[in-house]
Amino acid sequence: MEKRVTFKGWLLPLLLITPQVVVTAVFFFWPAGQAIYQSAFIPDPFGLKSQFVGWGNFQFIFTDPYYLASFKTTAIFSLSVTIVSMGVALWLALMADRIIKGAATYRTLLIWPYAVAPAIAGVLWLFMFNPRIGVVSWYLDKIGYDWNHVLNSNEAMLLVVLASAWSRISYNFLFFLAGLQSIPKSLVEAAAMDGAGFWYRFRTIVFPLLSPTTFFLLVVNIVYAFFETFGVIHTITAGGPQQATNIMVYKVYSDGFVGQDLGSSAAQSVVLLFVVGLLTILQFRYIEKKVHY
Amino acid sequence: MTTISLKDVKKSYGNLRVIHGVSVDIHDSEFIVVVGPSGCGKSTLLRMIAGLEDISEGEVCIDGKVVNHLEPMDRNIAMVFQNYALYPHMSVFDNIAYSLKIAKTSKAEIKQRVQETAELLQLGDYLDRKPRQLSGGQRQRVAMGRAIVRRPSVFLFDEPLSNLDAKLRVQMRLEIKRLQRQLGITSVFVTHDQVEAMTLGDKLMVLNDGRVEQFGTPVELYQKPRSIFVAQFIGSPSMNIVPVSEGHRLPNGAVVDHAVPKPQHTGELSLGIRPEHIDIEPASDVRFLIEMAEQLGANTLIHGVLEGSSAPLVVSLPGLHTLESLDASIGLRFQPENCHWFDTATGDRL
Numbered sequence: 001m002e003k004r005v006t007f008k009g010w011l012l013p014l015l016l017i018t019p020q021v022v023v024t025a026v027f028f029f030w031p032a033g034q035a036i037y038q039s040a041f042i043p044d045p046f047g048l049k050s051q052f053v054g055w056g057n058f059q060f061i062f063t064d065p066y067y068l069a070s071f072k073t074t075a076i077f078s079l080s081v082t083i084v085s086m087g088v089a090l091w092l093a094l095m096a097d098r099i100i101k102g103a104a105t106y107r108t109l110l111i112w113p114y115a116v117a118p119a120i121a122g123v124l125w126l127f128m129f130n131p132r133i134g135v136v137s138w139y140l141d142k143i144g145y146d147w148n149h150v151l152n153s154n155e156a157m158l159l160v161v162l163a164s165a166w167s168r169i170s171y172n173f174l175f176f177l178a179g180l181q182s183i184p185k186s187l188v189e190a191a192a193m194d195g196a197g198f199w200y201r202f203r204t205i206v207f208p209l210l211s212p213t214t215f216f217l218l219v220v221n222i223v224y225a226f227f228e229t230f231g232v233i234h235t236i237t238a239g240g241p242q243q244a245t246n247i248m249v250y251k252v253y254s255d256g257f258v259g260q261d262l263g264s265s266a267a268q269s270v271v272l273l274f275v276v277g278l279l280t281i282l283q284f285r286y287i288e289k290k291v292h293y
Numbered sequence: 294m295t296t297i298s299l300k301d302v303k304k305s306y307g308n309l310r311v312i313h314g315v316s317v318d319i320h321d322s323e324f325i326v327v328v329g330p331s332g333c334g335k336s337t338l339l340r341m342i343a344g345l346e347d348i349s350e351g352e353v354c355i356d357g358k359v360v361n362h363l364e365p366m367d368r369n370i371a372m373v374f375q376n377y378a379l380y381p382h383m384s385v386f387d388n389i390a391y392s393l394k395i396a397k398t399s400k401a402e403i404k405q406r407v408q409e410t411a412e413l414l415q416l417g418d419y420l421d422r423k424p425r426q427l428s429g430g431q432r433q434r435v436a437m438g439r440a441i442v443r444r445p446s447v448f449l450f451d452e453p454l455s456n457l458d459a460k461l462r463v464q465m466r467l468e469i470k471r472l473q474r475q476l477g478i479t480s481v482f483v484t485h486d487q488v489e490a491m492t493l494g495d496k497l498m499v500l501n502d503g504r505v506e507q508f509g510t511p512v513e514l515y516q517k518p519r520s521i522f523v524a525q526f527i528g529s530p531s532m533n534i535v536p537v538s539e540g541h542r543l544p545n546g547a548v549v550d551h552a553v554p555k556p557q558h559t560g561e562l563s564l565g566i567r568p569e570h571i572d573i574e575p576a577s578d579v580r581f582l583i584e585m586a587e588q589l590g591a592n593t594l595i596h597g598v599l600e601g602s603s604a605p606l607v608v609s610l611p612g613l614h615t616l617e618s619l620d621a622s623i624g625l626r627f628q629p630e631n632c633h634w635f636d637t638a639t640g641d642r643l
């Protein structure tokens with residue numbers, strides 16, 4: 001039986017949903033509509049008049065080697081951020097699940113990074129790894145490694161991945177810990193009595209039972225890496241060096257607002273719109289059937 | 294061939310002591326039942342044997358070897374949990390086969406042993422199902438199967454029947470007993486249900502507030518309870534405890550039959566008498582005021598008080614009786630050979 005609130009009239013429900021509808025319309029439908037509309041035009045650099053080009057902008061971006069490279073960069077970046085932040089968070093959650101004393105303090109400390117805004121997190125990591133004055137690069141220099149993410153693309157990628165993953169660990173940690181604590185203790189104990197060691201238990205009991213949480217986090221983290229890491233990229237590398245960290249979201253900004261190529265930028269936004277749609281469908285599918293075993 | 298011995302085993306959670314020194318020797322193939330009210334420390338004791346709980350003080354030995362610091366996986370003990378703890382994402386087959394896979398048993402042997410076990414427990418048709426597709430009784434059997442299949446040296450059961458309905462409970466009780474006999478594996482079974490304890494155990498350990506009240510065969514516990522606690526806990530309906538003063542006087546002033554031996558003791562005395570050990574004797578001084586009758590079929594339980602006092606008493610009479618078929622006040626005789634004497638202050642048997 002479904003439990004839902006039913007209203008007699010229609011005025012009150014209408015009133016209740018109006019703010020949400022207005023917010024969605026102003027901040028989502030309107031800009032999305034604008035993006036779709038603009039993707040069919042090429043405005044002149046002064047924004048005085050624009051020329052209709054149909055699919056032209058899309059044809060352009062999908063043959064543009066820089067845009068295709070950005071696809072690959074985004075894939076590598078999102079996957080790395082997701083794996084690093086989820087991996088570290090899971091490991092921390094496993095440890096936190098085991099300790100009893102001081103658990104509350106430990107958890108609170110682990111949640112703090114979540115409160116740090118992406119741009120601030122970016123600056124934090126930027127300072128630590130600054131080739132000239134950063135504390136980490138200083139130590140790296142001591143052991144004979146010359147760190148310079150301003151010139152080296154791999155190092156730049158590594159740094160934005162670390163900074164982005166770091167601010168996400170807390171969030172993942174909370175979900176993993178809740179997931180772990182919802183697994184009945186007796187299951188793990190039964191497995192131990194059956195002769196399973198810690199890793200075998202993790203592999204055969206804990207991880208499978210955690211899979212709904214893991215799947216949920218996977219989608220949420222990919223969405224994060226795709227769209228919410230703008231601040232980190234912007235403060236640390238601004239997409240460079242040589243576009244090595246120019247992920248799709250950042251490219252929309254840099255092509256449109258820095259490069260003034262509004263047509264291509266709008267087309268790129270529409271592509272991203274599709275990606276968001278796909279991820280959202282995936283997530284709703286998941287929510288529909290929560291139990292995977 | 295497995296023996297277990299506990300030597301002055303204690304358990305504390307911080308400052309809270311929950312097991313106050315338990316010592317017991319369990320022989321090979323014996324079926325021991327630990328029984329006591331909820332919260333007395335039964336599960337804690339069992340979990341210390343299993344290795345799931347640290348032992349604060351004392352020693353747990355299996356086959357004469359101290360196992361205090363062995364991990365559960367190294368003790369070769371199987372345990373059936375109260376909620377069964379079946380792996381929800383695995384089929385019945387995989388649940389039962391889990392321990393064998395860990396032990397690196399060959400595929401063919403796993404298949405054969407799981408099938409054998411499933412036959413034994415009438416689970417043959419359910420091997421492909423997931424636990425959530427099974428009834429309570431079937432889940433219970435899978436939990437049993439998981440324990441049996443590895444041929445452990447010890448079985449531990451933590452109230453495995455408490456989630457079943459009454460009829461299934463009786464059936465599974467017999468099945469567990471039969472299996473244990475057949476396999477001859479040393480077992481410790483925890484329950485709060487004294488009927489389950491009496492019917493299952495070769496020996497019973499009555500636990501009260503983390504202390505062993507008595508350890509012995511069901512008959513010993515029934516016939517010679519060592520304390521008022523055991524006397525009232527074992528046997529259904531439970532034993533009547535009546536305060537007795539100087540000169541064999543009951544609370545209402547009546548004098549108990551002088552054939553009932555009274556121990557030499559100074560201090561407050563209590564007389565224990567089971568409902569089934571009281572007979573009707575019309576001429577007796579001990580008058581009983583009837584308040585209620587419960588017909589159980591083969592016998593009738595009569596509830597009431599000793600006339601002239603408020604001391605409650607339960608009498609079990611063979612056959613069917615009703616309030617109408619009995620007089621309001623009847624004379625009683627306590628069977629002298631079945632009277633138990635206790636020190637009221639300490640609760641100890643005299």
Ligand SMILES: Nc1ncnc2c1ncn2[C@@H]1O[C@H](COP(=O)(O)OP(=O)(O)O)[C@@H](O)[C@H]1O
Binds near residue numbers: 306332334335338
């Ligand atoms: N992890 C724990 N921390 C603190 N106290 C506990 C813990 N586990 C059990 N206890 C206490 O120990 C006592 C015995 O518990 P338990 O062995 O589960 O009782 P039983 O199984 O006989 O019902 C209870 O008073 C319980 O509150």
Ligand SMILES: [Mg+2]
Binds near residue numbers: 335336
């Ligand atoms: Mg218990």
